[in-house]
Amino acid sequence: MAQQTSAWRRYMQAFISGFFVAVPVTVTLLDKLAYVARVEGASMQPFLNPDVGAQCDVVLLNRWSVKNYHVQRGDIVSVVSPRNPKQKIIKRVIGLEGDFIRTLGYKNQYVRVPDGHFWIEGDHHGHSLDSNSFGPVSVGLLHGRASHIIWPPNRWQHIKPSLLPNRELLYTEEDGE
Incomplete structure (x- = not known):
């Protein structure tokens, strides 16, 4: 009986010490x-959440790739909402600093x-903030770049940068130089 108690105590000590090492390492890695983030709503349809009423897509958000705030046109990114700092939104990058774009209902x-800015839009115009x-x-406000759809399993895929056909740029400052 004493051996069982001693073995149990050693097991618990190993578990607790492992837990206190694993938690900070996991938090740092994340x-x-x-x-991972769950994509809710219709703003990125049809690319994300294509089946209305079905499961929400879950994406892998790569934080390392945006640590220097480098994104490209067509990337799907997570940003802290300019309207609600407690909320993160997932949208597509349409324009980068210096780009001239045609808006879809903005004041200009x-x-x-x-x-130091970029222009983001949901794929489902009219259903996107x-x-x-x-x-x-x-x-x-950039938080991460969506690199893969990881759920549901039948939608697993690598996400490549792409723009919708009607969202090409008008002009970039690089064109004028």
């Missing part, structure tokens, strides 16, 4: 490298994206 029909509502978004 904070610096990647984490054409906008030059200011330095995006830059057409609040304007260019500071790169400081």
Whole structure:
């Protein structure tokens, strides 16, 4: 009986010490490298959540790839909402700093994206709270880049940057140089 108690005590000590090492390591990895997020709503349809009423897509958000605030046109990104800092939103990057874009209902029909900002939109125009509502978004609000759809299993795929056909740029400052 004494041996069982001693073995149980050693097991619990090993478990607790492992737990106190694993938790900080896991939190650090999730904070610096990647984490998963559930995509809710219709704003990114048809690319994300294509089946209305079905399961929500779950994406892998790569934090490491945006640590220097580098994104490209067509990336799907997670940003802290400019309207509600407690909420993160997932949208597609349409324009980068210096780009001239045609908006879809913003107060100005054409906008030059200011330095340190980018223009984001949901794929389902009219069902998305995006830059057409609040304007260019500071790169400081960038939280992660969606790299894979990981749930449901039949939708598993790598996410490649792409723009919808009607969202090409008008002009970039690089074109003028």
